Amino acid sequence: MNAKHILHYLIIPWVLVLAGFLPTIAQPISYKIERDAAGTYRVYMRSTTSSTTSTVFLGTSQVTIVAPTGTFTTPTVASNIGLWSANSRINGPTITGAQINGASVANTYTGLDFISIGVGPGAVLAGGIVAGREYLLFSFATSGACNPAVRLWQPGDPDILQVNGSSTSTVINQVSANGMGSSASLYANNYGTNPPPCAVSDLTPGVGPVPALSVGQTVNLPVSLSNIGNASSNASLTMVTTLPATFTAPATFSNNGWTCATTGNLVNCTNPLVLTAGSVSAYTIPMTALPTSFSLTHVFTTMVSTTLDGNSTNNVASISGPLVSPAVPIGAPDLVSAMGPVPSLTVGVPANIPVSVSNVGTASAAGPVTFVTVLPASVTAASFFVSNGWACAVTSQTVSCQTAGPLTAGSSTAFVMPVTPVTAGMTPSFTGTPSTPTPESNTANNTSTPVAPPSAIAPAAVAGAPDLVSAMGPIPALTVGVSANIPVSVSNVGTTPAAGPIGFVTTLPASVTAPAFFTNNGWACSTSGQVVNCQTTGPLAAGSNTGFVVPVTPVTAGVTPSFTGTPTTPTPESNTANNGAPSVIAPGPIAGSPISSGTACVPCSATGVKYGIKLGIDGVTYTVYMISSATHAGNLSRISTAQATIKLPRTMGIANVTNLQPGTFWNPQRVSPSETPTLDYISFGYSQTPIGAAFPITAGTEIARSVPGSLDQHRSGQPDDHSGSGCAQRLAV
Structure with missing residues (x-):
């Protein structure tokens, strides 16, 4: 065989696309009911998905209220979206049968009334329905005490009721709307607390802290009112504060929305504010200590007087003030x-x-x-x-x-x-x-602001002591699976020798490993996990240094590791703050390693081709390369015919086949053999005449191409100036 015509390469970056079926979309809309302290119920709607249209029209929709029989009369409904009205009511004593989802159930509903409130088509939600947003549909008011059993109809309640042994009525919650992906009812369930708690406000006052007091000085007494209940207060708040008889306040004043009038030592303050649940309103009372208050302790009391307060046991607050100081003379030190x-x-x-x-x-x-x-x-x-x-x-x-x-x-x-x-x-x-013995105009500013030194207290300097410093690196380029040496040096920059053993400890980054035990240049090292402990006998003379290398093997591509460590000696050092080696960083990310590589073709070993494959640092692109055992140039480096076969899971695809060398093209064909039901084979074929593209090939040099998936087999082609069966080898990812 003549290897003057060498197998060319190709790049086949791949994209694996997973396909499946979308799940069935559940009904997205839920209802909620709440009650305020004044007896008004409000019904809201919320969706888990947004509408596909900017304007939504509600279709025929219904909300059913379930209440103990006789709790309240059919309410008058105040609509917020559309025109809702109470269109049917079934009283418990008239119920003679019930069904749930078409199946008859025991009639346990004679003590409940079912009031259905509905709206016809055409209610408009300008702006559409936004997922997660709450929409007030309507409200209705009741009189009398709150019944904690009033609630919304919910799944599990009867959907059909028989009345007086004959007629039947449907009692459900339902809602329909355009732009929501379905023409059926969109109602799923309820959210919030069902039944809603009986909401009440709980107003509690606060007073103080009382500032420092001096005869003749006017100070501000803080007063506050908090609503710690679960409902808003009414719109009329009243607070009455009792000052000690030896204090005065202005006849009238206003502060933070409160209007106050003073009669004797009573300060009456009002505010039209509606105090919502969890909120606070505060104001101050300007007051002046009379001479008769000197050297006495005084109590300040405030109380709330407001209707619709659900708890009257916490309506009073009081606080004791400090001793009243004598009058501060005009012109005082500070x-x-x-x-x-x-x-x-x-x-x-x-x-x-x-x-x-x-x-x-x-x-x-x-x-x-x-x-x-x-x-x-x-x-x-x-x-x-x-x-x-x-x-x-x-x-x-x-x-x-x-x-x-x-x-x-x-x-x-x-x-x-x-x-x-x-x-x-x-x-x-x-x-x-x-x-000072002289009364001051202000003692609150006497104490100085705390100050500290620029750093922690340093240890005492040691005369004539060693001082170890260390360094690691430079770090070579790193490749997964390819061992590399990290240089380490330890120097004594002190004035006396450092006794042995001299130690050096480094914690390797997770992207590399080291041997369990190794020796180097008089240093012996052991590795536990990522911690490498090294020792040399010492001593290390002043002004001298020693060095060794840590052999590491990269294991994770795409990571840029850094290295540092610390030397030690039994001798007390003059400075340990400089022991740690400055962190050094690899020149770039760890490169992917050859996942597998072939051997020279046996039939043409003298002029064969060696193949390999590497995984790129992106984790998805494989680079396939070839190495020739000889150097070729010009016409001698053209390819006649060649084929590369990729084995990969049947569910995996490839994309973006890229030919790296000019004038070359590889044509993929996919086969799904029945003998391998889970595996496919993609053959990339290449064929051209001797007038095809030529490129120089240097012996021992990698020439790359990218292939996704699993590369199982490469077969070199038939050279155009030599006949033969070619070379074959297997490469597995």
Whole structure:
């Protein structure tokens, strides 16, 4: 055989299409009923699918209400979509028989009334029906107490009732509409709670918190009203708040929709708001403490007085206020403070924390001016120290500092607090509070904002210690199933040797594996799961390094893995924060591997062709390639005849056959043998004269084509300048 004419390649990307039958579409529409506290029932409709038309016309539709006999008279219906009306009623005592789905059932319905409310064709839903949207169909009002057994007819109820032993009536729920894919009834079932709960509002008031109180100062007392029931309130809310006798409020005022009038110490507030279930309405009462309120504790009480409240046991709320302070003199000091910025901290290294105290008020702060802070447990301070006119004493972690004062309005004073960190890894926070004997206009702003160092406390530096650093990579290009070596280096950049054993631990990404045990350049490594533990005897001298490689085998195509690891030594290091190797990333995704490859044709081994197949990283495209054992160019590389046969499941298809080389074309033919009922064979045939396209072929070089499915057999053709039976081999995906 002469191999001057070599089997060409083709690309056959494939698409597998699964086909089946669509399920039967169930009826999409459900009904719901609800009742509010005023006794009004509302009936809604909701669909699981949207209409195919922008305007929907309801056909003949019906909603049946089931209620204990005599619960209410036939209601007057208020329509929202179309014109609904109560068109029939069957009272329980007249029922003498019942059927469900055409089968007679025991008559247990003599205690129930069935009221059918219907609408004729033509009700319009502009905008169509939107899946999941709720549509109010109609409502009707009842009087008297709520009966918790009133509900919608539901599947399982009788659909036909016999009345007085003779006539029959249909009592069902039904709905029809255009644009919904069916002319039959679209009713499926009900949603929501059926029967609906008897809705009631439950109003409960709240008062407070009471702000800081000072004689002569006007503050706002918060008051709120919440509806914790399951129905809206009526449209008339009234709250009455009782102030202590030593407080006053304006004669009239308005706030957040509430209108209030004060008589004596009673503040009466009203609001026309309808408070829906779960909502809150709040307002404030401006009040002023009289001199007679000084140094007393006062109680503030509020109550709700509103009809249609389902629970009257929670209608009163009260709260005790703080002691009333004396009047703040005009022109008072106002101390504020700040600590920091906090420098970086290291165990055993003293550091100074700046502290400042300022008077932002309008009068001097008499001395002594003090500042108190509680140090975090991760630092200590000397038992006594002085700084810039401040003298400080430390008891346990509490630092109490004083300066003589006074501190005039608009001025500041500062000092530093020397601390010594004692616990590494902690991030301490510092805050403190100044004070003066002079009453301040505002004490709420005295405490400083907490501040912290830029990072956690560093460990104490070790003199003359090793310092290990490591690196991995560079990472070579990776291919599934093809072993590759990942370089690892460990260096001692410290000032003393690192005692052995020197260790290195890396957790491999899931897309690669490593041998259970391997040795390399004096390192011995074991692998457990994805964790590779390596050791060398050591020591590692200061300024020296050692290296080895980790052999890995990629197992997952399309993933771009990254690698990192950490060295160790029994010797305490001067810095462990730099031990971890910087993460290195492979130059690209892991390539797919040859799934199978053939061997040289036995009859023409000297000039044979070797075939292979690879799965692309997209997971669906197979690349078929060939390798020639010799180099050919020009006319010597033309193909005479060739055939490639693909074996694949009968349910799988192929698409987008692409010919990679110019001037070539492969023609597929599919065969479904009865001997292999689940498998098909697709033969891609090629035939041309010696004047066909020529392309250079280099020995040992892959030439690719794409094939979907399962490639079972390749057969080389008959060269145009040599007769013979050709070569055959099998390749399986």
